[in-house]
Amino acid sequence: MLTKDIMTPKEKLIIISPMDSVRKSLELMKKHSVRSIVVDKQHENGAYGLITFKNILQSIVAEDGDIDLLNIYDIAAIPAFSVSSQLDVKYAAKMMVNSSIKRLLVIDNNELLGILTMSDIIGILMNSVE
Numbered sequence: 581m582l583t584k585d586i587m588t589p590k591e592k593l594i595i596i597s598p599m600d601s602v603r604k605s606l607e608l609m610k611k612h613s614v615r616s617i618v619v620d621k622q623h624e625n626g627a628y629g630l631i632t633f634k635n636i637l638q639s640i641v642a643e644d645g646d647i648d649l650l651n652i653y654d655i656a657a658i659p660a661f662s663v664s665s666q667l668d669v670k671y672a673a674k675m676m677v678n679s680s681i682k683r684l685l686v687i688d689n690n691e692l693l694g695i696l697t698m699s700d701i702i703g704i705l706m707n708s709v710e
Contacts (some may be wrong), residue, residue, distance in 0.1 A: 583672050584665035586704055587686045587694035595620050595692075598629065598653035602640065605631050605652055616683055618692065619656045628685055628692050629658030662687040663696065673701050 594608050595618045605617055619629030631652055639655040640647055662685040663672050672684055676698055686694040 581669045581704070582665065583663055583667050583669055583684075583686050583696050584693065586669060586700045587665070587696045588700065589694045590692050593618050593692075593695060596631070596652055598622055598651065598656065598658070600652050602636060602647040602650045602652065602655060606636065606647065609633075616695075618685065618695065619652055619658060619660075621690075622653075625690065627659030628662070628687060629653075629656040630660035630683060630685065631656040632683070660685045664688055665693050669696075669701060669704070672696055673698075676701075 594612050594614055596605055596608060598619050608617055609615065616630055616632040619631055621628050629652075635655045635657065636647075639650060660683075661675070661679065661681055663675065665686050665688050676682065676684065682698045684696045685692060686696055
């Protein structure tokens, strides 16, 4: 099975500008009940990023940052870990486990196609166990 077969497609993702405030990311996370948001690339040859609850906690709580003064770019993981849509899911899962990450962007030719999460992979495993 390939990552493209189980990823969440781009059309269902929340994407934010790197220049938006951290407050806006929190508002979007709350509104859409998600724990991460894709950070759009700044230019054609730029990199996509990811902002998660962990990034926000590190910068706001641990470092006394201000959610209105910090931009997404200041705290997001850019570039985000990513894989090809043609990669076998077992390798993506191995990468997640070895790197202790829960989400991988699915990118081909520097264009975002979707996101693959541990929950996506576990869901497939659970469905295969009847």
